Amino acid sequence: AMPERYQAMVDLGAGCGLRQGEILGIAVDAVDFDSDTLHVVQQxxxxxxxxxFAPPKGGKLRDVPLPGPVADALRAHMKRFPPVEITLPWKTADGPKVTRSLIFAAPGGNHVWRPNLNEESWKPALVAAGVIPAPESKRDGYAAAREHGMHALRHFYASALLDGGENIKAVSEYLGHSxxxxxLRIYAHLMPSSxxxxxxxxxxxxxxxxxxx
Incomplete structure (x- = not known):
């Protein structure tokens, strides 16, 4: 139910465990289709x-396996919506300017603003999917709940890996945890019974x- 230009974001969250900022900052050179690897190096x-633009949370760079369906979704997305070069400061508002070829961009060609994405695309998609109720009026807005953010896709990724038998150390590395x-503290309850x-x-x-x- 997401707008077409943002649908592959769901694949990166649910299929690779990326945080929302990492999804918004993913650049073309971070995707290695030859080795089926995603290099998470900025957000x-x-x-x-x-x-x-800044390093991922905690400065923890990481490589994440790129599953076939996610790779296919990214190829289709980049064919439909060619990457856009965006220039922003590095790390701080007064930092040196860097240019990245971003996979996701707003309709006008600018980078995607997180509040706009959440309110205009993500939350309406949750309503359309029956996950959350529609607001009674525009004035009321959507109910605020952490579990209804895009972070839920990351939890899905972790639970799917643990349910599939992946070890906790590997899951931790792919998620970029310290x-x-x-x-283990976050996801122990999702681990299948031994x-x-x-x-x-x-x-x-x-x-x-x-x-x-």
Whole structure:
């Protein structure tokens, strides 16, 4: 239900675990289709209420596996909406100017403003999908709830990896957390129960021991 020019953002959040600022700041050279890797090296954020490019949260650069469906979505997006060169300060409002070829841009050719994206595209898409109710009036606006932000896509990514059996250290690295303990505190409740894995592991050992020869 997102506008077409923003639909691939959902793939980057749900399929690669990127934060919203990292999605808005993703540049063409960060996507390596040959090695199926996404280089998360910058974000688009505000400094003194002005947009800037900056390293990811905590300065933690990382490489994230690029799944096939996400790569396909990005290729289709860039074919439909060619990347746009955007020049902004680096790290601080008075920092040196840098130019990046951004994958996502606003209709007018400028970078995407987070408040506009949230209120004009993301929240209406949640309403259309039946996730949140429509506001009773424009004056009321959408109900504020952290779980209804684009960060929810990142939680989906983490839960899908853990449910698929990926180890917590790898999940932590892909999310860009400072350490695996932080990831464990946030997502421990999403980890599948180890009891059935234990039963299966031991039963398998017994089965092999009873095999002839």
């Amino acid at each position: 688009l954020k505000l400094s003194q209420s002005k947009p800037v 350490n695996a303990a932080l990831t 009891q059935e894995r234990t039963r299966t592991a031991i039963a398998t050992v017994y089965d092999r021991a009873q095999e002839p020869g």
